[in-house]
Amino acid sequence: MSFKTDFQRVAGLGSAKSGAHHWFGERLKAVALIPLTLAFLCIVAPLVGASHADVVAAFQNPIKAIAVILFFLVTFKHLEEGLQVVIEDYIHGKAALLTLLIGTKLFCWAFGLAGVFAVAKIAFGG
Amino acid sequence: MADQNRGNRPLSPHLTIYRPQMSSMTSIFVRLTGIALTLGFVMIIWWLIAAASGPAYFDRINGLMTGWFSMLIWIASIWALWYHFLGGVRHLIWDMGYGFDLKTADLMGYIMIGGSFVMTILTFIMIGVCS
Numbered sequence: 001m002s003f004k005t006d007f008q009r010v011a012g013l014g015s016a017k018s019g020a021h022h023w024f025g026e027r028l029k030a031v032a033l034i035p036l037t038l039a040f041l042c043i044v045a046p047l048v049g050a051s052h053a054d055v056v057a058a059f060q061n062p063i064k065a066i067a068v069i070l071f072f073l074v075t076f077k078h079l080e081e082g083l084q085v086v087i088e089d090y091i092h093g094k095a096a097l098l099t100l101l102i103g104t105k106l107f108c109w110a111f112g113l114a115g116v117f118a119v120a121k122i123a124f125g126g
Numbered sequence: 127m128a129d130q131n132r133g134n135r136p137l138s139p140h141l142t143i144y145r146p147q148m149s150s151m152t153s154i155f156v157r158l159t160g161i162a163l164t165l166g167f168v169m170i171i172w173w174l175i176a177a178a179s180g181p182a183y184f185d186r187i188n189g190l191m192t193g194w195f196s197m198l199i200w201i202a203s204i205w206a207l208w209y210h211f212l213g214g215v216r217h218l219i220w221d222m223g224y225g226f227d228l229k230t231a232d233l234m235g236y237i238m239i240g241g242s243f244v245m246t247i248l249t250f251i252m253i254g255v256c257s
Contacts, residue, residue, distance in 0.1 A: 027218065027221060030214050030217075030218060031218065033211075033214070034211070034214075034215065037207070037211055041207075041249060041252075042252075044170065045249060045252055045253045045256070046252070046253065046256030048192070048200075048253050049188075049192050052177065052180075052181040052184040052185065052188075053181075055177045055184070056177065059177075072171070075167065076167075079160075079163075079164060079167060082157075082160050083160075083161070083164070086157060086160075086161060111167065111168055111171050114171055114175060115170075115171040115174055115175075117178075118171065118174035118175045118177065118178040119174060119178075121178040122174075122177060122178050
């Protein structure tokens, strides 16, 4: 039994053969975020209301800096993929869909890398 | 229509005729909390950029971030983070093929709702103890 329409069959549309890889990547990031989120909360929550010197001192600890950088890297890809799924599910116009998907990707990359840079700058002493 | 054969596809029942269930309602809130957490993600990164920029800018941003309105966003974000966390774990359990019977699915829903509030309170106790 084919689920394809005649047009899809003629045009050769269908699986891009990368679905399983994408699906597995989404789960892998979700699993990685279980320990990373716990580490992030333990590192950052005590810094609420802390002075600039205390915040700088915290991120100059390499373990803390690495944990938070890993959290940001995985989170921004997880956020990008999550927002992509939501947009693909609910936005149907082609122009709006493309605009939102591209905007989401640029937004996530910008903030993810900004977070990594900020932690790295503090960790390297500045 | 040129494309009369729409394929031999099953058609999902429409959302409006569904009675709300524990599993579907808690699942949609995983999405909503995920979208809402974008704001917390941006705020925490802004705060870190301020810390990397030096004491003067940090003090200004830190004042903003610990004001009453920001604190409301932080409380909501920490609840949303725990809800999304527990909901994500439930989806991973489902992805492995477990917990589909009604009793277990409902139980996991209650654990998510209750657990998210308990963990939020515990997080703020931790913040209180540390600072």
